[in-house]
Amino acid sequence: MSKTTDDTVHQTEDGARQTEDGDVPLAEGVDHQVAMVMDLNKCIGCQTCTIACKTNWTESGGREYMYWNNVETKPGAGYPRDWEEMGGGWDEEGQSRTPGELPEQEDYGRAWDFNHEAIMYEGSDEPLRPMENADWGPNWDEDEGAGEYPNSYYFYLPRICNHCTHPSCVEACPRSAIYKREEDGIVLVDQDRCRGYRYCVEGCPYKKVFYNAQTKTSEKCIFCYPRIEGEGPEGEVRPPSCAEDCPPQLRHVGFLDDEAGPIHKLVNEYEVALRLHPEYRTEPNVYYIPPYAPPQTSESGETVDADRIPRNYLEELFGPEVESALNTITREREKVERGEESELMEILSTVNNDDQYRLEVFDDDG
Amino acid sequence: MTADDATTLGGIGSRELAVAAALALAVVVATAAFPMIVDARAAYEIPVEQQSSAGDLADPTGDAWQSVETVDVPMSSSGAAVPGGSDAAVDSASVAAARTDERLYLRLSWSDASANTSTDSLRAFADSTAVQLPVSSEERPPIAMGSTDNRVNVWYWNGADGTESLLAGGAGSTTQIPESAVETNAAHSGDRWTVVFSRPLASDRANVTDIAPNEDVNAAFAVWQGANEERSGQKAVSEWYYLSLDPDDGGAPYETVLWALAGIAVVFTTFVTVEGIRRTRGE
Ligand code: SF4
Numbered sequence: 313m314s315k316t317t318d319d320t321v322h323q324t325e326d327g328a329r330q331t332e333d334g335d336v337p338l339a340e341g342v343d344h345q346v347a348m349v350m351d352l353n354k355c356i357g358c359q360t361c362t363i364a365c366k367t368n369w370t371e372s373g374g375r376e377y378m379y380w381n382n383v384e385t386k387p388g389a390g391y392p393r394d395w396e397e398m399g400g401g402w403d404e405e406g407q408s409r410t411p412g413e414l415p416e417q418e419d420y421g422r423a424w425d426f427n428h429e430a431i432m433y434e435g436s437d438e439p440l441r442p443m444e445n446a447d448w449g450p451n452w453d454e455d456e457g458a459g460e461y462p463n464s465y466y467f468y469l470p471r472i473c474n475h476c477t478h479p480s481c482v483e484a485c486p487r488s489a490i491y492k493r494e495e496d497g498i499v500l501v502d503q504d505r506c507r508g509y510r511y512c513v514e515g516c517p518y519k520k521v522f523y524n525a526q527t528k529t530s531e532k533c534i535f536c537y538p539r540i541e542g543e544g545p546e547g548e549v550r551p552p553s554c555a556e557d558c559p560p561q562l563r564h565v566g567f568l569d570d571e572a573g574p575i576h577k578l579v580n581e582y583e584v585a586l587r588l589h590p591e592y593r594t595e596p597n598v599y600y601i602p603p604y605a606p607p608q609t610s611e612s613g614e615t616v617d618a619d620r621i622p623r624n625y626l627e628e629l630f631g632p633e634v635e636s637a638l639n640t641i642t643r644e645r646e647k648v649e650r651g652e653e654s655e656l657m658e659i660l661s662t663v664n665n666d667d668q669y670r671l672e673v674f675d676d677d678g
Numbered sequence: 679m680t681a682d683d684a685t686t687l688g689g690i691g692s693r694e695l696a697v698a699a700a701l702a703l704a705v706v707v708a709t710a711a712f713p714m715i716v717d718a719r720a721a722y723e724i725p726v727e728q729q730s731s732a733g734d735l736a737d738p739t740g741d742a743w744q745s746v747e748t749v750d751v752p753m754s755s756s757g758a759a760v761p762g763g764s765d766a767a768v769d770s771a772s773v774a775a776a777r778t779d780e781r782l783y784l785r786l787s788w789s790d791a792s793a794n795t796s797t798d799s800l801r802a803f804a805d806s807t808a809v810q811l812p813v814s815s816e817e818r819p820p821i822a823m824g825s826t827d828n829r830v831n832v833w834y835w836n837g838a839d840g841t842e843s844l845l846a847g848g849a850g851s852t853t854q855i856p857e858s859a860v861e862t863n864a865a866h867s868g869d870r871w872t873v874v875f876s877r878p879l880a881s882d883r884a885n886v887t888d889i890a891p892n893e894d895v896n897a898a899f900a901v902w903q904g905a906n907e908e909r910s911g912q913k914a915v916s917e918w919y920y921l922s923l924d925p926d927d928g929g930a931p932y933e934t935v936l937w938a939l940a941g942i943a944v945v946f947t948t949f950v951t952v953e954g955i956r957r958t959r960g961e
């Protein structure tokens with residue numbers, strides 16, 4: 313860490329570099345970069361991914377409130393509440409961190425106590441419900457969305473740590489306890505080095521590092537690294553649980569620098585997979601296919617030629633490139649409608665897991 | 679002194695000589711007997727009071743501390759490269775030190791209206807304090823956590839988690855020393871924290887400061903205010919002080935030496951003058 317002023321901490325030489333054998337910029341000192349593409353058009357908000365993650369990693373021991381994978385309704389306040397207003401990330405030059413805020417516990421939500429006792433044992437005929445303080449929690453505003461009937465709209469946004477190329481959580485830690493793993497760019501917290509300062513929690517603009525008040529350390533999504541290393545069920549290499557357990561199989565998992573893989577094609581060739589809030593400048597490695605919605609309808613139920621999800625709202629989330637991404641997808645869809653081939657549509661509609669999960673391509677690297 | 683000078687003093691009578699001699703004697707006596715009156719302490723000195731038994735020194739409010747001199751240590755923000763690194767709430771601490779033949783006791787006290795003793799929730803940070811000592815070097819390590827070739831021990835107390843002994847060789851390198859011999863007792867009352875650290879003087883462990891019973895030891899102090907979300911480099915820190923363990927210091931080495939020299943000079947001058955006058959008069 314170099315110079316400092318009151319509110320900004322300048323980064324070290326952490327700029328992206330070119331890989332030896334390709335054009336994909338990776339973080340300094342990282343051999344390959346894991347990446348994920350989520351197709352928001354397929355998400356049904358079932359939370360299977362959330363629960364798969366939770367049962368694997370965050371069931372107990374101070375992790376009860378944590379959702380390393382959460383699925384929130386957009387437009388909506390999200391999890392933790394209003395995380396997009398909490399700062400973090402980098403300034404316009406991408407050189408100085410803008411320190412963020414620590415959320416309040418209430419912003420994540422607390423575990424509620426229910427009236428099980430009264431109903432099960434005391435013969436009460438109240439409905440089953442939380443006993444107190446049930447005024448916020450994850451998905452409190454689920455499916456509310458925005459807009460007026462009949463043109464209301466919403467969509468689901470699954471979120472995990474983005475294992476960023478330029479992670480402000482890593483830069484925030486004065487002890488280098490949070491780091492980017494050399495072999496695949498997964499961002500991890502070294503539990504032995506962490507002293508619970510929570511600068512990473514403040515520093516991550518996506519609020520994907522969590523403080524464990526029991527262990528007094530910070531914890532986060534580990535991209536299910538034991539599974540991608542083949543330490544998972546049956547000793548096979550598996551994608552992260554959130555991806556594998558998703559009923560509509562909307563996630564692609566692989567390496568950004570696997571130039572023959574679908575992620576590289578979606579991100580770099582077709583440019584239809586976009587970063588969430590690119591203006592935070594942490595360079596996320598989770599990418600999204602932006603959501604379509606049916607066009608608006610008139611009072612009488614006629615289809616109107618107008619976007620249901622306002623483009624400017626999508627631009628707020630995914631940056632100005634959303635325009636050309638949606639245009640590209642529209643164009644490719646029309647090709648398929650005309651009976652022509654579309655590699656892009658094939659990638660997006662594949663049902664072959666071998667195409668979706670490419671995690672062993674660099675295994676011979678040594 | 680030349681004969682001319684001596685001649686000009688020729689008019690001084692024996693009464694004046696007697697007054698001068700008495701004055702010189704008074705200065706010497708004052709210097710030897712009341713150094714504390716001449717000036718309290720040397721700059722950056724923390725006097726260490728020898729006590730025959732530990733008594734209740736381990737108790738932050740113990741009576742044994744009543745006779746021990748307290749030093750007001752100014753503090754300021756560390757300016758470390760963390761958010762809020764220039765925003766520390768506490769601006770001074772009172773430091774007192776006492777010892778027995780075996781143990782050193784350090785008492786730090788500072789003003790903090792709220793006792794923050796929990797890290798059990800996301801935004802809870804605990805009040806803390808620390809004493810930093812060089813691991814071994816004669817030369818003072820860099821004040822901000824030492825350096826790789828001149829490391830520091832840190833005795834650390836945190837309102838939530840108690841006591842730790844730490845080893846550091848530069849900012850961000852802090853590691854815990856297992857099985858610490860440092861003990862603490864803390865009390866919060868009347869808008870103040872008072873924390874007593876104690877440890878056996880001697881240590882034969884690697885990377886642990888061995889405090890020689892008769893040698894001064896450098897020490898610096900830090901305080902974190904939990905209510906201000908202070909942790910890590912966001913803290914109030916002092917400059918280097920020294921624990922005055924060397925008995926020859928007499929409590930105030932520079933002043934004592936200076937006043938003693940002045941006394942000797944006066945006596946010498948008086949003597950030479952008297953001799954000169956005698957000789958001039960041919961006595
Ligand atoms: S999403 Fe947040 S926690 Fe994850 S790597 Fe990026 S900055 Fe760090």
Ligand code: SF4
Binds near residue numbers: 356358468470554561
């Ligand atoms: S499992 Fe799949 S469909 Fe269900 S919420 Fe998660 S990402 Fe969406």
